Amino acid sequence: MVTSWGKAGLLLGLAFSNVAATEDVITSDTYFYGDSPAVYPTPEGTGAGDWASAYKKAKAFVGKLSDDEKVNLTAGISSKTGCSGYIQSIDRLGFPGICVSDAGNGLRGTDYVNGWASGISVGASWNRDLANDRGTYMGKEYRKKGVNMILGPVVGPLGRVALGGRNWEGFSTDPYLSGILVSESVKGLQSQNVATSLKHFIGNEQETNRNPTTDSKGNTVQSVSSNIDDKTIHELYLWPFQDAILAGATNIMCSYNRLNNSYACQNSKALNGLLKTELGFQGYVVTDWGAQHAGIAGANAGLDVVMPRSTTWNSNLTTAIANGTMKASRLDDMITRVMATWYYLGQDTVFTNPGVGMPSSASAAHQAVIATSQEAKPVLLQAAIEGHVLVKNTNKALPLKSPKLISVFGYDAYGPMTLDLVSSFNFGSTATRSDLYKNGTQWVGGGSGANSPAYVDAPIDAIQRRAYEDGSSVLWDFTSVNPSVDYTSDVCLVFINAYATEGFDREALSDSQSDSIVTNVAKNCANTIVVVHNAGIRTVESWADHTNVTGIIYAHLPGQDTGRALLEILYGDSNPSGRLPYTVAKNGSNYGSLLEPAEPEGKFQYFPQSDFAEGVYIDYRAFDKDGIEPQYAFGYGLSYTTFDYSNLKVSKKLASPSTYPAEAAILPGGNPRLFDELVTVTATVKNTGGVDGKEVAQLYVGIPNGPVRQLRGFDKVLIKPGKSATVTFRLTRRDLSTWDTIAQEWLLQRGTYKIYVGRNSRDLPLQATLTF
Secondary structure (H helix, E strand, O other): OOOOOOOOOOHHHHHHHHHOOOOOOOOOHHHHOOOOOOOOOOOOOOOOHHHHHHHHHHHHHHOOOOHHHHHHOOEOEOOOOOOOEEEOOEHHHOEOOEEEEOOEOEOOOOOOOOOOOOHHHHHHHOOHHHHHHHHHHHHHHHHHOOOOEEOOOEOOOOOOOOOOOOHHHOOOOOHHHHHHHHHHHHHHHHOOOOEEEEEEEOOOOOOOOOOOEEOOOOOEEOOOEEEOOHHHHHHHHOHHHHHHHHOOOOEEEEOOOEEOOEEHHHOHHHHHHHHHHHOOOOOEEEEOOOOOOOOHHHHHOOOOEEOOOOOOOOHHHHHHHHHOOOOHHHHHHHHHHHHHHHHHOOHHHHOOOOOOOOOOOOOOOOOOOOOOOHHHHHHHHHHHHHOOEEEEEHHHOOOOOOOOEEEEEOOOOOOOOOOHHHHOOOOOOOOOOOOOOOOOOOOOOEOOOOOOOOOOOOHHHHHHHHHHHHOOEEEEEOOOOOOOOOOOOOEEEEEEEEOOEOOOOOOOOOOHHHHHHHHHHHOOOOOEEEEEEEOOOOOOOOOOOOOOEEEEEEOOOOOOOHHHHHHHHHOOOOOOOOOOOOOEOOOHHHHHHHOOOOOOOHHHOOOOEEEOOOOOOOHHHHHHHHOOOOOEOOOOOOOOOOEEEEEEEEEEOOOOOOOOOOOOOOEOOEOHHHHOEEEEEEEEEEEOOOOOEEEEEEEEEEOOOOOOOEEEEEEEEEEOOOOEEEEEEEEEHHHHOEEEOOOOEEEOOOOEEEEEEEOEOOEOOEEEEEEO
16 A cells, blocks of 8 residues: 555655654654654566566566575675676576666766767756657677676756755756756666666755764764655655656665655655555665665565675575565565566577676676777767857857867866776765866766766867867966956866765855956956856856856766867867756855755654755745846856747647646556646747757746746757757646645646746746636
């Protein structure tokens, strides 16, 4: 049975009443019993949708296994093949095992692979086709290297906390944009027979206290609890996971944090209720590395596989079956789900030698498997280009027009001295936290989401190549905070970054050193263009309005082609078409309680609490609700041409659709009737400028009793000068509904809906109404 979180869908009401109950420091987990409803038993996989054949094969395979073999498949081992994790082989049945490896932006810690644009750059592209192509070519590399499963893509964190250390691995702070882009990524990756591991499920919105720690007195401080109400979890944090499962995602990685005071990897409401019942998930659930905090209780709550290994399962699983604390059918379902995924993707014929191309000093199995290819290069470059967002361009400073002297400043312009983002992954006491990456240009963030580039084409390299071709001169100073500026410079390019890594949340949204470089150059150079390689939101309040700062580009994390992609934008070989996948505030305080991660404090010093009391009002929803003017709005970005909008048309497919979706057999992704198209919206976009350009037309809906507007459609179109294109948005039942916590259904309210179409969340020239 699936239950809601609280009668009114507000678990926070329960949690807050607990807080008021006593002022004593909480020392026992029993204090929180009841915060997260129990949902048992774990639903068995049924082979729903297009999984039927895979389940038939998997069940036949499981029927041949001994108890010991079954148990061995429930926990990974330290791989001898260089993989991040490995599910053991069963040689007598011809099963070679399963290699899983980091990460969602390209393979990490190996050779002969590409360093792809990161999730945040894909989000900034607003390009679903490009997301699919990127996934396809990335999947080809994983397959050639013998990696059965990519540990990604990331849609958790969604980006609730502005300073979140892993926000850059995901796509956007908006669930709709994230959902579309993760769906296309899943389709592309899995088209190459590679499994996807969606992460991190669920509520993993900060790195601070993500794992248990020990304080100075030897007391254990548990992982932070993300306290999320029923409505919010459906309308925000579950939304992109649902889209990815609908697209065929085969694995879910449960997260380190607690969810409503129950560890995510043993939270039966999340795993049994939301994931395996409501969304009809047919694949298997794996822990993040070291995220297991319970034995048999975790298995009964819906956990299927532990990584990297389990000290509490092993023979304890069969003992539990013998003494009745776990059903034999649960163990069989765990393994059936694993093997069904293997068969579902045809890995029984493709992956005969898992990990064959992954280097490991402990193994001679590694081969020089070259996964890079010429055919991938255009996609690599285009993904890098479209992740750049031009947010300021005074007096058409860009594109550059044959400058005679280019002066280059900043620590982010040159090539990396080492690939330490890739080779090191140390979060111990010796790890250094910094908001700057000062090892050269930042092409990716840090931690397990990093990738292994075949090369890094740094900005200065690309600039000097172009200077050679044009006969330009280049001066540079990468180290000075207050550099000398040649007064004859036609343009001064300043390169700074905003670093983020797994294991830490960021310290601030800007830093004084980088800001000083910009202002010191700008006071002596009338044409200063700033390029920010940012792993998350980066505020620019101290110099955004500086008269001499004529251009600002949020370059995000473009991957190995970072320099080449930037030059395409700077010189107009490519027209910038990126748009912000988040809101940039005028200053950090505008994010309010969503700026910083929650910390252990007061009575909860051993059980840190993060109350998502803002509900669905994060990022632009919060700015709209509170009437805060952003520096740059969600969806904002400039082009070298201009676009006009006209001819908005809204049409309903049904005059009076039902309030709730019709009952239907649950398929992967949930009730299929949720995705019935109810409304079609069209508009005309005209290129009124002088060059070809791609426009991202955006549709927002004002749903009754909800945020002022929510993104519910986008269409990226290439339009020639003087020409027009029709953009089309198809709204599904779920797009127009809110979560009814009493009925436990998506509710299509009766009333008036507002329809907005335009350039970004604050520039929407076309408006209409829709009534149900």
